[in-house]
Amino acid sequence: MAHRVFPREEYLLKGHVACPGCGAAVMLRHVLKALGPNTYLVIPACCTSVIAGPHPRSAFRVPVLHIAFAASAAAASGMIEALEKLGKPANVVVWAGDGGTVDIGLQALSGAAERGHNIIYICYDNEAYMNTGIQKSGSTPHGAWTTTTPSGNPGFKKDLPGIMVSHRVPYVATLSPAYPNDTFAKLRKAASMRGGLKYLHALTPCPPGWRYDPSLTIELSRLAVETGMWVLYEVENGVFRLTGPSRALLEKGKRKPVAEYLKLQGRFRHLSPEDVERIQRMVDENWERIAEMLKEGGEHSSEQG
Amino acid sequence: MKLLLTGNYAAAYAVRDAQPDVISAYPITPQTPIIEKLAEFIDSGELKAKFVRVESEHSAMAALIGAASVGARTYTATSSQGLLYMYEVVWWAAGARLPIVMGLVTRALGPPWNIWSDHADFFTVRSSGWTMLFASSAQEVYDLTLIAYCVAEHRDVLLPALVAWDAFEVSHTYEPVELVEDATRLLPPKGAWAPPLAAEDPASLGNLAYPEEYAETRRLMVEAVRRVPLVFAEAAGRLRELTGRDYSRGYECYRCEDAETVFIAMGSVYGEVRSAVDALRARGVPVGALKVWLYRPFPYEGVARVLDGKKMAIVLSRTTSLGAMGPLATDVATALALKGCSVKLVEFSAGVGGVDVTEDDVVAMYKAALEREGGTYFWRGR
Numbered sequence: 269m270a271h272r273v274f275p276r277e278e279y280l281l282k283g284h285v286a287c288p289g290c291g292a293a294v295m296l297r298h299v300l301k302a303l304g305p306n307t308y309l310v311i312p313a314c315c316t317s318v319i320a321g322p323h324p325r326s327a328f329r330v331p332v333l334h335i336a337f338a339a340s341a342a343a344a345s346g347m348i349e350a351l352e353k354l355g356k357p358a359n360v361v362v363w364a365g366d367g368g369t370v371d372i373g374l375q376a377l378s379g380a381a382e383r384g385h386n387i388i389y390i391c392y393d394n395e396a397y398m399n400t401g402i403q404k405s406g407s408t409p410h411g412a413w414t415t416t417t418p419s420g421n422p423g424f425k426k427d428l429p430g431i432m433v434s435h436r437v438p439y440v441a442t443l444s445p446a447y448p449n450d451t452f453a454k455l456r457k458a459a460s461m462r463g464g465l466k467y468l469h470a471l472t473p474c475p476p477g478w479r480y481d482p483s484l485t486i487e488l489s490r491l492a493v494e495t496g497m498w499v500l501y502e503v504e505n506g507v508f509r510l511t512g513p514s515r516a517l518l519e520k521g522k523r524k525p526v527a528e529y530l531k532l533q534g535r536f537r538h539l540s541p542e543d544v545e546r547i548q549r550m551v552d553e554n555w556e557r558i559a560e561m562l563k564e565g566g567e568h569s570s571e572q573g
Numbered sequence: 574m575k576l577l578l579t580g581n582y583a584a585a586y587a588v589r590d591a592q593p594d595v596i597s598a599y600p601i602t603p604q605t606p607i608i609e610k611l612a613e614f615i616d617s618g619e620l621k622a623k624f625v626r627v628e629s630e631h632s633a634m635a636a637l638i639g640a641a642s643v644g645a646r647t648y649t650a651t652s653s654q655g656l657l658y659m660y661e662v663v664w665w666a667a668g669a670r671l672p673i674v675m676g677l678v679t680r681a682l683g684p685p686w687n688i689w690s691d692h693a694d695f696f697t698v699r700s701s702g703w704t705m706l707f708a709s710s711a712q713e714v715y716d717l718t719l720i721a722y723c724v725a726e727h728r729d730v731l732l733p734a735l736v737a738w739d740a741f742e743v744s745h746t747y748e749p750v751e752l753v754e755d756a757t758r759l760l761p762p763k764g765a766w767a768p769p770l771a772a773e774d775p776a777s778l779g780n781l782a783y784p785e786e787y788a789e790t791r792r793l794m795v796e797a798v799r800r801v802p803l804v805f806a807e808a809a810g811r812l813r814e815l816t817g818r819d820y821s822r823g824y825e826c827y828r829c830e831d832a833e834t835v836f837i838a839m840g841s842v843y844g845e846v847r848s849a850v851d852a853l854r855a856r857g858v859p860v861g862a863l864k865v866w867l868y869r870p871f872p873y874e875g876v877a878r879v880l881d882g883k884k885m886a887i888v889l890s891r892t893t894s895l896g897a898m899g900p901l902a903t904d905v906a907t908a909l910a911l912k913g914c915s916v917k918l919v920e921f922s923a924g925v926g927g928v929d930v931t932e933d934d935v936v937a938m939y940k941a942a943l944e945r946e947g948g949t950y951f952w953r954g955r
């Protein structure tokens with residue numbers, strides 16, 4: 269896919285106020301390039317409410333509705349219905365943090381998914397409530413330090429893409445700022461699909477929240493994929509498919525050890541070798557599940573053929 | 574055309590006549606018949622609106638915010654717990670200056686559970702920037718809902734508007750209602766206001782504002798709210814020309830001119846109040862009554878003018894005021910204070926949670942008020 273031409277136009281303008289090395293800002297830049305100017309963003313309370321820059325200016329070259337924390341999927345539902353009624357077709361895109369998606373916004377998201385509005389919902393997942401200063405969310409990984417889990421998160425990260433697959437929406441995919449071509453292809457596909465909500469989930473590193481040097485954002489994003497901690501895939505009309513570099517990682521030997529990803533981040537510094545081992549096992553088990561799923565899917569499709 | 578309608582159906586007919594683009598709502602007793610009727614209108618093609626059947630009231634209002642931000646005419650309705658559940662986004666709608674219209678069938682707040690009328694829900698949004706109208710009959714529900722669209726969408730206002738009415742006594746009681754033959758003669762044309770968001774001209778609605786800029790947006794809201802009475806009177810004037818019914822002052826007076834005591838009320842209890850006024854007058858007691866239609870912005874001037882020189886004002890509040898006078902009585906007190914009038918002010922919390930208030934109750938309140946000092950009293954019946 270290296271031949272794909274990335275649009276030169278910028279929709280995330282200079283002067284936005286994200287921290288240096290913000291993975292979410294990189295991701296949003298790619299997303300907007302893929303979607304183009306006929307795109308309305310709906311943004312709940314999150315870092316991006318600040319990244320946009322202060323009223324009355326905006327660092328985004330597309331219209332933005334800022335909305336209350338829990339309300340983004342519902343606001344987007346009303347907006348797409350209105351645009352359809354008024355004869356103004358456009359992309360309506362929720363851009364929400366992990367807290368606004370997996371926790372407080374989950375009810376509205378679930379409702380919008382079930383109703384089948386033609387919206388694109390993108391969760392940028394920095395694995396904690398960052399806007400309010402690094403508190404644990406339902407998307408914080410096991411063991412991670414946050415200000416409300418000072419000795420590590422005892423819970424486990426929710427599998428929100430999995431929850432969305434269970435809603436039988438037409439498209440679910442994962443994204444990473446390290447792989448813009450993968451992002452581009454998935455966003456273009458999502459924008460071209462009708463018949464329901466398209467859900468995309470991006471792992472976006474956050475230097476102050478994850479405690480690492482801002483220059484390492486892309487490297488960390490890549491390591492998350494290469495260690496298999498973050499899996500790039502898409503589920504199109506119920507059919508699961510690995511995408512990008514994740515396609516080559518089914519075999520355990522092809523994946524880097526998770527320690528390489530964990531050791532770069534201060535939020536995992538307190539982990540013991542046993543903790544790291546446990547996380548490695550969790551990742552390997554997840555890949556075993558993926559292998560089984562692919563096998564079943566393959567058998568299923570060969571039965572059909 | 575005259576139809577026999579409940580208050581809730583009257584609201585649905587007004588909404589049908591206003592032809593919103595997007596409706597979103599979540600069921601709650603006693604609001605439900607409104608949205609059922611609207612669903613029927615959409616099904617039959619009489620109303621060409623999209624209906625977003627949301628999973629909560631918070632989402633209902635959020636959906637309308639999304640819809641109105643790109644220029645849709647909108648409607649929702651709720652009650653009680655539903656209004657409190659959507660509370661955050663009720664304020665958001667006002668701050669975003671979106672002309673959303675909402676019906677509120679007033680109902681008591683739990684616990685304990687109670688589905689009957691009480692105005693506690695209504696009062697919780699009184700400082701939010703919504704234009705707040707109170708109807709006391711099915712006809713008023715119909716008329717005020719149409720007027721709400723005129724006020725909300727007026728370019729000098731651009732603020733959401735709600736119309737409230739009492740659970741059951743109005744919401745579920747059939748009355749003859751006269752419809753406006755051609756509502757387009759009353760309503761602003763669709764698309765008369767410029768929506769804040771359009772892909773052709775990217776802008777941002779609601780992003781972070783530093784104190785000075787935030788204060789400026791609020792100051793502009795204050796100015797817009799100040800223009801509401803005039804815009805309301807204009808719209809009511811158009812309705813009067815079409816129907817003869819007159820709401821233009823925002824309140825109604827009954828036998829107030831030579832009265833020494835004036836009852837002040839909102840909603841269905843006003844019917845009993847009027848009967849009580851007639852009964853007392855028949856015994857030679859000089860009393861009158863004032864009914865508030867336009868609650869926010871509150872018609873301080875008009876109310877004070879009516880009460881100036883009277884001996885006593887008796888406010889019937891259909892809610893429990895805990896720790897202070899109830900909001901309606903406080904507003905009347907403010908009106909009096911601003912005008913420098915010294916009128917004895919007595920408030921009765923009456924009809925709380927759907928308790929029946931009869932003409933005899935109102936007559937008895939008059940006697941009780943004479944004997945008591947100014948203040949707030951809980952009416953436990955005679």
Ligand SMILES: Cc1ncc(C[n+]2csc(CCOP(=O)(O)OP(=O)(O)O)c2C)c(N)n1
Pocket residue numbers: 313314315316336337338364365366367368369394396397398399400405
């Ligand atoms: C109802 C409500 N509760 C709490 C907040 C405070 N709040 C604002 S942003 C935020 C955290 C957002 O976290 P997330 O969605 O993960 O996005 P991030 O800030 O990490 O980008 C919180 C808790 C709020 N705005 N509204």
Ligand code: SF4
Pocket residue numbers: 285286287288289290291292293315319394398399473474475476477
């Ligand atoms: S705190 Fe993290 S997510 Fe938020 S702007 Fe900074 S780097 Fe980005």
